[in-house]
Amino acid sequence: MDFRLTEEQRALRDGTRELLAKRFGRERLRAAVDAPGLDRALWRELGGAGFFALRLPERAGGVGLGLPEAVLVLEEAGRALLPGPLVACQLLAGAVDGVAAGERIVALCEAERDPVLWEHPGDCDELILVEGGAGRGGAGPGGGSGDGPGGALRGAQGRTGGACRSAADRIARAPFTSLDPLTPLARVTDLRRTAPLALDVPRLRREAALLTAAQQLGSAVRTVEMAVGHAREREQFGVPIGTFQAIKHLCAQMLVRAEIARSAVYAAAVTERADEVTAAKLLADEAAVRNARDCLQVHGGMGFTWDVDVHLHLKRAWLRAERWGSAREAEELLADGLLA
Amino acid sequence: MDLTYSPEEEDFRARLRTWLGEVLPGLPPKPAARDWPGRRAYDTAWQRMLFDAGYAGLHWPRDAGGQGATPTQHLIFLEETERAGAPYVGANFVGLLHAGPTLAAEGSPGQRARWLPPILRGDDVWCQGFSEPDAGSDLAALRTRAVRDGDSYVVSGAKIWTSHAEVADWCELLVRTDPDVPRHRGISWLAMPMDAPGVTVRPLRTLAGSTEFAEVFLDEVRIPVGNRVGAENDGWRVTMVTLSFERGTAFVGEVVACRRVLGALARAARANGRWDDDVLRRTLGRLNAEFAALWRLTQWNVSEAQHGGGVPGTGGSVFKLRYSHARQELYDAAAEVLGAGALDADHEWVADRLSSLSYTIAAGTSQIQKNIVAERVLGLPKGR
Numbered sequence: 001m002d003f004r005l006t007e008e009q010r011a012l013r014d015g016t017r018e019l020l021a022k023r024f025g026r027e028r029l030r031a032a033v034d035a036p037g038l039d040r041a042l043w044r045e046l047g048g049a050g051f052f053a054l055r056l057p058e059r060a061g062g063v064g065l066g067l068p069e070a071v072l073v074l075e076e077a078g079r080a081l082l083p084g085p086l087v088a089c090q091l092l093a094g095a096v097d098g099v100a101a102g103e104r105i106v107a108l109c110e111a112e113r114d115p116v117l118w119e120h121p122g123d124c125d126e127l128i129l130v131e132g133g134a135g136r137g138g139a140g141p142g143g144g145s146g147d148g149p150g151g152a153l154r155g156a157q158g159r160t161g162g163a164c165r166s167a168a169d170r171i172a173r174a175p176f177t178s179l180d181p182l183t184p185l186a187r188v189t190d191l192r193r194t195a196p197l198a199l200d201v202p203r204l205r206r207e208a209a210l211l212t213a214a215q216q217l218g219s220a221v222r223t224v225e226m227a228v229g230h231a232r233e234r235e236q237f238g239v240p241i242g243t244f245q246a247i248k249h250l251c252a253q254m255l256v257r258a259e260i261a262r263s264a265v266y267a268a269a270v271t272e273r274a275d276e277v278t279a280a281k282l283l284a285d286e287a288a289v290r291n292a293r294d295c296l297q298v299h300g301g302m303g304f305t306w307d308v309d310v311h312l313h314l315k316r317a318w319l320r321a322e323r324w325g326s327a328r329e330a331e332e333l334l335a336d337g338l339l340a
Numbered sequence: 341m342d343l344t345y346s347p348e349e350e351d352f353r354a355r356l357r358t359w360l361g362e363v364l365p366g367l368p369p370k371p372a373a374r375d376w377p378g379r380r381a382y383d384t385a386w387q388r389m390l391f392d393a394g395y396a397g398l399h400w401p402r403d404a405g406g407q408g409a410t411p412t413q414h415l416i417f418l419e420e421t422e423r424a425g426a427p428y429v430g431a432n433f434v435g436l437l438h439a440g441p442t443l444a445a446e447g448s449p450g451q452r453a454r455w456l457p458p459i460l461r462g463d464d465v466w467c468q469g470f471s472e473p474d475a476g477s478d479l480a481a482l483r484t485r486a487v488r489d490g491d492s493y494v495v496s497g498a499k500i501w502t503s504h505a506e507v508a509d510w511c512e513l514l515v516r517t518d519p520d521v522p523r524h525r526g527i528s529w530l531a532m533p534m535d536a537p538g539v540t541v542r543p544l545r546t547l548a549g550s551t552e553f554a555e556v557f558l559d560e561v562r563i564p565v566g567n568r569v570g571a572e573n574d575g576w577r578v579t580m581v582t583l584s585f586e587r588g589t590a591f592v593g594e595v596v597a598c599r600r601v602l603g604a605l606a607r608a609a610r611a612n613g614r615w616d617d618d619v620l621r622r623t624l625g626r627l628n629a630e631f632a633a634l635w636r637l638t639q640w641n642v643s644e645a646q647h648g649g650g651v652p653g654t655g656g657s658v659f660k661l662r663y664s665h666a667r668q669e670l671y672d673a674a675a676e677v678l679g680a681g682a683l684d685a686d687h688e689w690v691a692d693r694l695s696s697l698s699y700t701i702a703a704g705t706s707q708i709q710k711n712i713v714a715e716r717v718l719g720l721p722k723g724r
Binding site: 001002003004005006009068224228231232239240242243244245247248249251252253255256259260261263264266267269270271275276278279280282283328330331332333334335336337338339 | 341342343344345346349412602603605606607610621622623624625626628629630632633634636637639640642643644646647655658661662707709710711713714715717718719720721722723
């Protein structure tokens with residue numbers, strides 16, 4: 001047993017970080033806030049670098065790596081606040097033509113959520129609708145113990161579900177003002193089920209949750225760095241605010257959250273166990289959201305402004321926390337698991 | 341990122357499991373929680389069984405009498421012994437987990453030959469004389485004085501929070517050997533026999549009702565200079581070696597135990613109807629995630645230690661911070677499950693709930709740990 005990253009994994013992480021720093025630095029990030037359309041050239045560049053084809057076998061033009069490597073890459077994307085349906089394109093690279101190379105952009109949509117939300121509707125070529133997740137009867141308000149505690153959820157987990165695809169221009173949608181300025185959303189008003197797509201949906205859900213958790217982890221780590229960087233430089237009462245124990249303790253707690261989430265996310269990437277993925281998503285969601293809030297607190301009044309990037313991390317963290325299993329659903333599933 | 345165990349490690353696990361299956365049914369019943377002489381006898385007898393079977397000092401180096409096992413094997417040992425319900429390290433805690441490793445790392449050949457074998461055989465029990473009444477978390481403020489007189493130090497002062505002092509043979513004692521230099525530089529590390537004239541032990545009763553630790557008063561106790569480990573006034577550095585062992589590996593078996601208790605809590609709640617409480621059920625689900633992650637963090641830390649020279653790194657502070665609070669949340673949840681039964685002081689979960697209150701204080705309070713993480717890991721400036 002050696003849980004640490006291999007040399008190749010560290011190189012992949014560092015290389016991804018460098019690529020994103022070069023192509024999606026702070027200036028590009030702030031420009032995207034004002035004009036949130038996806039940069040097709042960047043998308044193709046990411047495709048060319050193997051960002052989406054990471055897990056495809058080499059004979060299919062892929063890189064032949066595994067889920068742990070995909071997690072490391074998406075952690076970096078989360079750090080950089082890179083926008084776009086990254087998880088969808090990573091998961092559908094082998095299933096939809098052109099996605100692996102970054103030529104076509106697809107999004108995933110969870111049919112059982114209400115409202116049914118679609119990320120980057122103006123930038124997508126196709127939308128893949130996924131059905132058969134944790135039903136609202138099990139996870140919504142007032143649910144949970146209809147047919148015995150956790151029964152509805154257990155049943156939902158067992159459902160195989162299905163997926164279907166639609167060209168983006170054939171989907172009826174209603175406007176929806178996104179909380180996250182970097183992630184435009186639309187509400188899907190007509191769930192078309194005409195073109196089924198053969199996918200292992202339970203597996204897709206599991207991997208989508210894990211890769212989303214990986215982005216949350218990257219964001220949680222980044223906000224620790226932002227808080228610490230600010231605490232070292234910002235002076236009050238003639239000293240850096242980082243000398244104050246109250247600030248130190250906020251920062252230390254942020255690191256603890258991020259590192260606990262890292263252990264959970266990396267382990268789930270290795271074992272691919274459903275319970276570990278659920279736990280990883282729960283802890284990474286919390287780390288991203290809580291760390292962004294604490295980072296905002298450390299930044300004081302400036303943290304509450306649009307000028308500082310903290311709100312972008314918080315809003316994206318909230319958005320991701322709503323996708324592929326909420327805290328409530330995760331806790332119910334994990335409670336149920338204790339009785340198994 | 342590899343979480344599979346090698347064939348050698350799996351073989352080690354299988355042999356250990358077989359041995360535990362053979363010997364555990366024949367163990368005498370556990371002594372009462374407050375019977376410290378009984379617990380000493382029980383714990384040292386178990387240590388002797390480990391010694392005879394070749395499992396004593398598993399993670400100690402071979403030249404110190406240990407088995408030279410890898411940190412991963414040590415992890416497997418702690419996992420399997422806890423899973424099988426084997427006795428915990430108990431009264432041998434200080435000797436095996438920090439005094440011994442410190443002596444192995446810093447002692448002279450003569451000191452190692454004298455003190456290490458009796459720890460491994462279960463003959464000697466050690467206690468820790470670090471903390472003082474006026475120097476809690478600020479360990480370097482200690483005032484117990486040692487004045488050189490020929491071949492001896494004459495030691496006077498008082499120690500506190502000394503676990504197992506009532507039944508210990510030896511004490512790892514920090515003393516001030518030079519009061520005129522900056523406070524970290526005038527400290528020495530001594531091995532003190534607990535039966536030396538001038539040593540008085542006054543057991544302290546914890547809020548859990550146990551006398552697991554004591555105050556130790558030292559009145560002109562003569563300790564041979566040859567009992568000093570490391571150079572005179574170099575005790576602070578030796579102490580840091582000790583503390584890194586204490587923080588890094590001391591809680592591994594407990595995480596396994598907490599995961600077992602969490603499952604038992606869920607089943608008990610299902611049986612008594614408390615499971616229908618959404619808040620409680622979600623708390624248990626969340627704790628499931630927490631303890632699973634803490635176990636993975638342990639594996640991460642062990643992997644780091646295995647490749648970084650064996651002394652656990654700062655991951656220990658991150659672990660300790662989260663674990664100490666998660667343990668308290670676990671037993672608070674147990675009280676929710678028990679309802680009025682949580683007022684029964686003899687219930688195992690209630691006793692553990694009480695003792696869990698010490699976890700955010702002992703071995704460096706959460707507040708001190710946060711300072712360590714902020715300053716040494718995150719590089720924030722020192723406070724005033």
